[in-house]
Amino acid sequence: xxxxxxxxxxxxAFLCNWCTYAGADLAGTGRNQYQANVRVIxxxxxxxxxxxxxxxxxxxxxxxxxxxxxHPGDCHYNSGNYHARRRWNVFRPLLEFCGINPxxxxxxxxxxxxxxxxxxxxxxxxDTVRALGPFEGYQKINAVGSDASxxxxxxxxxx
Amino acid sequence: MxxxxxxxxxxxxxxxxxxxxxxxxxxxxxxxxxxxFITKPEDVNKLTWNKYCVYNLTTYLKxxxxxxxxxxxxxxxxxxAKTITVLIKESQIKREDIYIIGVTCTGIGDPPATKCKACxxxxxxxxDELIGEKIGNxxxxxxxxxxxxxxxxxxxxxxxxxxxxxxxxxxIKCYACSSICPLCFCDRCIVDKNQPQWIDPSAHPRxxxxxxxxxxxxxxxxxINCEECQRVCPADIPLNLLNKKLAKETEKNFxxxxxxxxxxxxxxxxxxxxxxxxxxx
Amino acid sequence: MEKTLxxxxxxxxxxxxxxxxxKTIAPKKDNNLITLCEIQEADExxxxxxxxxxxIKEYFLPKTEKILSYTIEKTKVSIxxxxxxxxxxxxxxxxxxxxxxxPIMDKVFNWDCTDKFWIERREAITIVTxxxxxxxxxxxxxxxxxxxxxxxxxxxxxxxxxDDEYLVETETEKGEGLIKELETVFSEPPxxxxxxxxxxxxxxxxxxxVKPWLDENFVHKIWAEFSTKCIGCGACTFVCPTCHCFDxxxxxxxxxxxxxxxxxxxxxxxFTLHTSGHNPRSTQDQRWRQRIMHKFKYYxxxxxxxxxxGCGRCSRVCPADMNISEMxxIISTDEGQPEPVSKE
Numbered sequence: 209x210x211x212x213x214x215x216x217x218x219x220x221a222f223l224c225n226w227c228t229y230a231g232a233d234l235a236g237t238g239r240n241q242y243q244a245n246v247r248v249i250x251x252x253x254x255x256x257x258x259x260x261x262x263x264x265x266x267x268x269x270x271x272x273x274x275x276x277x278x279h280p281g282d283c284h285y286n287s288g289n290y291h292a293r294r295r296w297n298v299f300r301p302l303l304e305f306c307g308i309n310p311x312x313x314x315x316x317x318x319x320x321x322x323x324x325x326x327x328x329x330x331x332x333x334x335d336t337v338r339a340l341g342p343f344e345g346y347q348k349i350n351a352v353g354s355d356a357s358x359x360x361x362x363x364x365x366x367x
Numbered sequence: 368m369x370x371x372x373x374x375x376x377x378x379x380x381x382x383x384x385x386x387x388x389x390x391x392x393x394x395x396x397x398x399x400x401x402x403x404f405i406t407k408p409e410d411v412n413k414l415t416w417n418k419y420c421v422y423n424l425t426t427y428l429k430x431x432x433x434x435x436x437x438x439x440x441x442x443x444x445x446x447x448a449k450t451i452t453v454l455i456k457e458s459q460i461k462r463e464d465i466y467i468i469g470v471t472c473t474g475i476g477d478p479p480a481t482k483c484k485a486c487x488x489x490x491x492x493x494x495d496e497l498i499g500e501k502i503g504n505x506x507x508x509x510x511x512x513x514x515x516x517x518x519x520x521x522x523x524x525x526x527x528x529x530x531x532x533x534x535x536x537x538x539i540k541c542y543a544c545s546s547i548c549p550l551c552f553c554d555r556c557i558v559d560k561n562q563p564q565w566i567d568p569s570a571h572p573r574x575x576x577x578x579x580x581x582x583x584x585x586x587x588x589x590x591i592n593c594e595e596c597q598r599v600c601p602a603d604i605p606l607n608l609l610n611k612k613l614a615k616e617t618e619k620n621f622x623x624x625x626x627x628x629x630x631x632x633x634x635x636x637x638x639x640x641x642x643x644x645x646x647x648x
Numbered sequence: 649m650e651k652t653l654x655x656x657x658x659x660x661x662x663x664x665x666x667x668x669x670x671k672t673i674a675p676k677k678d679n680n681l682i683t684l685c686e687i688q689e690a691d692e693x694x695x696x697x698x699x700x701x702x703x704i705k706e707y708f709l710p711k712t713e714k715i716l717s718y719t720i721e722k723t724k725v726s727i728x729x730x731x732x733x734x735x736x737x738x739x740x741x742x743x744x745x746x747x748x749x750x751p752i753m754d755k756v757f758n759w760d761c762t763d764k765f766w767i768e769r770r771e772a773i774t775i776v777t778x779x780x781x782x783x784x785x786x787x788x789x790x791x792x793x794x795x796x797x798x799x800x801x802x803x804x805x806x807x808x809x810x811d812d813e814y815l816v817e818t819e820t821e822k823g824e825g826l827i828k829e830l831e832t833v834f835s836e837p838p839x840x841x842x843x844x845x846x847x848x849x850x851x852x853x854x855x856x857x858v859k860p861w862l863d864e865n866f867v868h869k870i871w872a873e874f875s876t877k878c879i880g881c882g883a884c885t886f887v888c889p890t891c892h893c894f895d896x897x898x899x900x901x902x903x904x905x906x907x908x909x910x911x912x913x914x915x916x917x918x919f920t921l922h923t924s925g926h927n928p929r930s931t932q933d934q935r936w937r938q939r940i941m942h943k944f945k946y947y948x949x950x951x952x953x954x955x956x957x958g959c960g961r962c963s964r965v966c967p968a969d970m971n972i973s974e975m976x977x978i979i980s981t982d983e984g985q986p987e988p989v990s991k992e
Contacts, residue, residue, distance in 0.1 A: 251430045259584055260557070260565045263577045267567075268901075282638065290638035297643055298635075300586045305520070305612045306580060307528025316648035329648055345528050349572035394969045396785055401969035402877040411962050432876050432932045505986070537681075539711050539886050539911065546881035547967050559918050562898070569712035569908050599967035601701065601883045603681045 217271040217337040221330065222261060222288060224254045224277035226284040230320035235327050242327045243334040245274045246274070253277065255288025259299045266346045272312045272337030274330065279317040289317075311336050312343060368470070368499045372442070372492055373411040375468060375496055379440050380408040385466050386437025389427050391420040398477065402427065404436055414442075416498075418475050423481075423593040425450040427547040428460055440466035444475070445488030445504075449591035449626025450549045452493055459552055461595035469494030471502050481607070482594045485512050492627065513615040519608060535575040537602035540568065544606055545582055550589050557581060583609035588617040588634030591626035649824050651816040651834035658690040662740075664830040670774075671737040673707060675700045683880060684742060693741060698784045699959060704746035704779035708769045710752075711886075712910045715765070715896070719904040734768035739828070745957040746799035747777045747790050749889035755951040756892060765909075774826050777802035778814070783847040786960030788973040790849045793956055797846045808845040815842050852973045855944075855954065857980040858991060862945040866937070870982075874975055876937035877968040878915070882886045884962035884970070886915030890943070890955045893919075914938045940975065 223229040229250045235242065251257055254277030262273050275296070283289045296315055304310045314336075318331045376388045392413045393402030400419045401474065404427075405411055425447050427433040443451065448469055454460045469491035474483035489502040542558070545551040558566045558578060566581060567574030582596075583606070589612040597607040617623050620643050623634040653661065665672050670674050674687045677694045681701045687693060717728045717908060745818050750770065757766035779786075789795060799805055799965075803823030806814040816834055818824040872950035885891040895912035915936070917939060920929045947955035956972075963971040 260577070260581060263580065264565065267573055268579065280644070287638065290640065290642065293644055293647070294635060294638050295587075297620045298613050299584060299648060302580065302584060302587075302609065302613055304524075305526055305527065305609070306531045306576070307526070309524055310646070311466050315646060332501070332648070341596045345532075349532070349576060363568065365623070394970040395862050395963065395974060405877050426879065427877075430879070432872070432878075436876070541881055541883045541886040541913070542916075543879075543881035543883040543967055546879045564897075564899070567899055568895070569899065569910050571712050574712075595967075597789070599881065599883070601887055601965045603679055603701075 211316075215263050215338065215342055217245050217334060217340075217342070218269060219272045219274060219330070219337060220265040220270040221246050221274040221276065221333075222254075222257050222265075222365055223248055223250055224284075224289070224303050225250055225252050227278035227282060228276040228293045228316070228318040228326065229350055231318040231322045231326040232330075234320065234323035238323050240323055240327045242330050245338075253283065253285050253288035254286065254292035255283070255290075257292060259295065262299075266308075266343065267350060269347070269350065271343045272314070272340075274314050274316065274333045276316040276329070278317050282319060304332055307345070310342060311340060334342045369414070369416050372416055372468065372470070372498045375438065375498065376405060376411045376414055377408045379466060380405065380411070384438075385440040387433075388414070388442070388468070389424045389433065390414040390442040390468075391416060391422065391424075394419065402640045404433060406436060412584060415628050416470060416575075418443075418477060420444070421475050422593075423447040423450060423547075423549055423595050425454065425546055426595070428454060428465070429549060429552040438464060438466070440468055442468045442470060443485065443491055443494070444470055444472040445491040446472075446482060446591065446593050447549075448491035448493050449488065450593065452626045452629050453550060453589055453591060453633075454552075455629060456631075457550075465494075465496045467491070467641040469497045471497065471499035473502070480594055481515060482592050487515070493629070509618065510612065512618075513611060516608065516611055516615060520612075532572060532576075534604045535579050536572060537604055538570055538579065538580065539602055540570040541600045541601060542575070545603060546600045547595045548586070549593070549595075550586060550591070551582075557585075579604070579606070579609065582606075583613060586610055587613040588621070588623060589625055590614060599616075649817045649827060650811070650837040651827060652837055653814045653816050653834055655812040655814075657833050657835075658693070661830060661833045662687070662690040662693075664833055665738055665740075667799065668829055669736055670879070671735050672740055673737055674740040675742075684739065695741070695778075697783055698780070698787065699743060699961065699964075701887070701961075701965075703887060703959065703961060704742045704775075705749065705753075705889045705892070707737070707739060708750065708766055709892060709894070709911075711720075712908060713765065714906045715909050716907045717904070718900075718907070721903070724935045733765060733915040735773040736772050738774045738776055741776065741778045741806075742797040742806070744777050744795060744796060744800075744802065744960065745787075745959040746790075746889050747775050748794050748798055748800040748957045750775070751892055752951075752953045752955060752957070753892055755953060756947075759951075773802060774803045774822055775901055776804040776806065776823075776826075779805060779807040779844070780847045780849075781845045781943055783849045784960070786963045786973070787847075787849050787851045787958065787972075788960060788976075789958035791973065791976070792855055792954050792956050792958040797844070798851050806940040807842075807945075809838070810845075815844065841980075849958075853977045855980070856977075858944050859948055861979045861982060864942055865979075866941075870978065871937045872931075872933040873920060874978070875933045875970070878932045878936055878970055879968055880915050880917060880932050880935065881967060882913035882915040883965050883967065884972075885939070886911055886916055887961040887965050889957060889959060889961070892953075909947075936970075940972075944976070973979045 265273050277289045314333050318326045379385045386404040391400040394401045403413050471490050485507045487504050566577045594607045617634050621634045674693045675682050676685050676692050679849045682697045684700045714730050719726050758761040776812050799819050803820045805817045809815045894909050921927045943955040
């Protein structure tokens with residue numbers, strides 16, 4: 209159990225149903241442990257992940273985000289991940305241009321067979337974001353104006 | 368040039384080639400012009416052309432009120448003409464449904480607009496009739512095209528954040544940026560959708576950040592750099608920097624420049640198997 | 649009460665206000681904008697402008713404001729109302745047109761529902777206006793029964809009488825109180841008649857002719873002709889000191905949320921969209937007509953005031969160069985009979 213003073217990052221992972229989610233599942237059935245900072249959101253395909261989802265995650269208090277799907281060529285819908293990759297190629301620099309550290313939004317390809325890679329990837333994200341510290345910039349703007357969503361996020365409603 | 372423009376407009380209206388000419392007319396002060404919609408041949412003297420013709424009139428192609436006037440001829444500068452290429456590509460208009468009166472332009476605004484600095488479309492790339500002497504279009508390097516971004520790109524992460532927070536703080540959420548944009552043609556904008564409410568409608572820092580980032584992102588690989596959003600912003604937010612950043616990334620990663628070639632695949636509607644993925648684990 | 653204020657005393661005035669616990673809001677230059685915003689020192693104040701880009705309205709009706717917060721726990725809903733939103737302040741150096749917008753809007757905010765946010769701020773904020781010594785072609789205060797040195801809404805009115813001196817006139821008890829609080833900053837009024845430097849604003853139209861025309865011409869081709877170029881952005885309504893429409897939204901999660909009041913404007917097509925999909929003002933000419941009708945007919949009928957102070961901001965800011973005084977000029981000189989259009 210972490211000490212109260214120690215910062216534990218809150219990571220939101222947007223995973224595709226067919227590859228990475230299955231990969232994370234495999235890690236689970238294989239009893240491979242990974243850090244519990246991650247909240248997984250399962251979606252059909254990375255091609256359907258609107259960048260607004262990522263902004264919303266920050267608005268709800270995420271310190272870091274992982275978006276992960278099938279390796280190129282493996283998409284269940286043939287080309288969803290290729291389209292997603294195009295978008296990330298421009299969205300990531302846009303956020304960086306606005307002063308958001310790109311390390312806070314990471315991307316990976318993890319297949320259904322790569323339970324080990326999942327563990328490694330998510331541990332990597334958690335460690336990187338832990339080192340970066342809390343996303344203070346966003347927390348500040350979450351608290352301004354209307355503070356509801358920011359508070360809800362930091363009080364940790366597990367639903 | 369004005370005479371040639373008026374003559375062409377008169378001819379088009381008389382021959383009933385078009386029902387209306389979207390052009391520039393005199394504004395309320397000498398330093399301004401305004402969009403005019405000429406439907407009668409005898410009114411063509413209302414058309415004008417000068418360095419204050421800043422508007423990108425193609426924005427009226429998306430408006431039901433102007434479309435109601437019938438088949439348009441539209442006066443476009445080189446930058447504006449690129450919009451038409453995108454609109455055709457995105458199936459918003461058909462080439463044969465509009466008549467394009469291209470005007471050669473050596474820069475507008477006083478002081479000249481930023482977009483005019485590295486302008487490589489003094490002569491429009493697409494037109495039915497060209498008004499003014501044809502100018503050989505210059506060529507600029509990748510670095511020259513995006514030179515205005517340099518001073519912002521080299522800021523530290525914190526400086527960038529602070530800079531944009533200060534800019535977005537001014538936003539009053541009037542949405543003039545998207546209303547004027549000829550490529551923001553959705554009947555219902557994401558910001559108007561509230562189930563779920565993706566973008567907070569309030570003009571507080573959180574809502575302003577998600578709005579301004581989303582507006583820019585929805586134009587990724589599409590914006591043709593007419594700078595209209597920035598011109599109309601009552602809060603003086605340098606919106607075009609965001610657009611330009613996205614254009615730069617699109618060109619860098621996909622070798623695509625919006626509005627230059629009607630045969631190019633739209634950058635964000637296609638992909639290549641070997642697209643850059645060096646940031647993906 | 650009459651006094652004078654020397655420019656060299658501005659520093660003492662602003663520090664004096666701070667010492668007495670006032671927040672000071674004044675015009676300040678920020679890049680290409682002149683903004684009414686909070687200032688700390690007299691040096692920050694910008695004088696040499698016709699008009700600030702933002703209006704005084706946002707200090708009484710902010711662009712976004714929380715009106716309550718709520719928490720839902722099982723079956724219990726608890727509501728928390730905001731406090732401390734009215735901060736004792738002075739708006740220094742706003743224009744007479746801006747100040748005049750306040751008593752006009754008092755009527756609507758004290759109408760069937762009294763708006764405590766507006767009313768408490770009105771009590772907390774003192775308005776020190778500087779009469780205009782210059783104007784531009786967009787100004788038309790004199791056409792709407794005001795003047796570059798109009799007193800309506802100001803607690804204190806400053807008028808330039810020389811390059812470094814203002815005549816100070818108090819218009820209300822609140823203004824008098826403020827001057828008394830900072831008595832040492834002000835000098836005695838000059839003997840004789842001071843040379844008031846006030847701009848001459850050209851009268852552009854006869855306001856008396858506007859309402860009768862509007863009464864007759866709800867249907868007229870001019871609405872569409874004039875507004876084809878309107879892009880429906882709503883910037884005019886947001887910069888307007890008298891446009892006061894707002895929207896109320898909840899920004900919330902499952903268990904808690906804020907009820908927020910945000911500016912809204914009649915120029916947006918969503919403004920009147922019904923849930924059913926029907927939109928009573930479906931085209932831009934209807935929305936443009938609404939703006940004119942509300943300002944020069946409906947508000948007059950309801951509250952006996954024109955809802956326009958002639959500041960000209962809407963025309964300055966309009967991306968398509970729609971000019972409201974030009975429209976009113978056309979209206980006030982139109983002699984023709986109503987010209988119904990076939991489709992409406």
